[in-house]
Amino acid sequence: MTESGQLKPPPGWQSDTVAGGVDLRVGSSGRKYIVAAAGIFGGLAGLRAISHWNSARPTPWLVVTAILAALALWCALGDEVWHLETNCLVHQTGIRKLGFSQSYQDARLEIVQRFNKWGLPYYRLYAIVNGKPSFLVERGEQELLQLARFISQYTGWQVRSLQRAVALD
Numbered sequence: 001m002t003e004s005g006q007l008k009p010p011p012g013w014q015s016d017t018v019a020g021g022v023d024l025r026v027g028s029s030g031r032k033y034i035v036a037a038a039g040i041f042g043g044l045a046g047l048r049a050i051s052h053w054n055s056a057r058p059t060p061w062l063v064v065t066a067i068l069a070a071l072a073l074w075c076a077l078g079d080e081v082w083h084l085e086t087n088c089l090v091h092q093t094g095i096r097k098l099g100f101s102q103s104y105q106d107a108r109l110e111i112v113q114r115f116n117k118w119g120l121p122y123y124r125l126y127a128i129v130n131g132k133p134s135f136l137v138e139r140g141e142q143e144l145l146q147l148a149r150f151i152s153q154y155t156g157w158q159v160r161s162l163q164r165a166v167a168l169d
Contacts, residue, residue: 006153007146007149007150007153008150009024009146009147009150010139010142010143010146010147010150011143012026012027012143013025013026013027013147014026014027015150018083020085021083021084021085021086021088021154022083022084022085022154023081023082023083023084024081024082024083024084024150024151025079025080025081025082026080031075031076034071034072034075035072035075035076038068038069038071038072038075039068039069039072041068042064042065042068042069042071042072045061045064045065045068046061046065048061049061049062049064049065073095074095077095077096078093078094078095079092079093079094079095080092080093081093082136082151084151084154084155085154085155086154086155086156087105087106087155087156087157088103088104088105088155089103089104089107089127089136089151089155089157090102090103090104091103091104091136102134104127104129104134105129106129106130107127107128107129107155107157108127108128108157108158108159108160109125109126109127109128109136109148109151109152109157109158109159109160110125110126110128110133110159110160110161111123111124111125111126111141111144111145111148111159111160111161112124112126112133113141121141122138123138123139123140123141123144124136124137124138124144125137125138125139125144125147125148127157128160145161148161
C-alpha cells in the first residue's frame with residue numbers, strides 16, 4: 001500500500017495515472033536485449049539469404065529473416081496495456097494505433113487454479129461478464145492475488161479468488 005491507502009501493482013508491473021483512470025503494464029526492462037539479438041540474427045539470416053539468392057534455397061533464410069525482423073519490431077514498438085477505470089477494463093495490444101482492444105464492463109474477477117499434464121498448478125485471472133469467462137493473464141498465485149486486488153481497486157469489481165479446476169487444459 002502507498003501512503004494514500006492505494007494498493008500498488010505487483011513487482012514487475014508499472015502503473016501510470018492517466019485521465020479517467022490508470023494504465024497498467026508489465027515492466028519491459030529486458031526488451032532492448034531481445035531487440036538487439038533478434039536484429040543481429042535477422043541481419044545475419046538476411047545476409048545468408050542474399051548470398052544464396054541465385055541458388056534454389058534462399059526461401060528458408062528469407063522466412064527466418066522475416067520472423068526475426070517481426071520479433072524485433074514487436075519488442076521495440078509493441079505494447080500491451082490494461083486501462084482501468086470505474087466498472088471498466090480495456091485490454092489493448094498492438095503497435096501504436098494498430099492492434100486489438102477488448103473492453104470489459106459489469107464484470108467480476110476470478111482466479112482459477114488449473115493443473116498441467118504433469119500435475120503442476122498454474123493460475124489464471126479471468127473477467128467474468130454475464131457468466132462468461134474471458135482470460136486476462138496467467139501468473140503465479142501471489143502475483144495474481146495482488147494484481148486482482150489492484151484491478152478491483154480501480155474498477156470496483158469483486159474478486160473471487162482461487163477456484164480450483166479439476167480439468168486439464
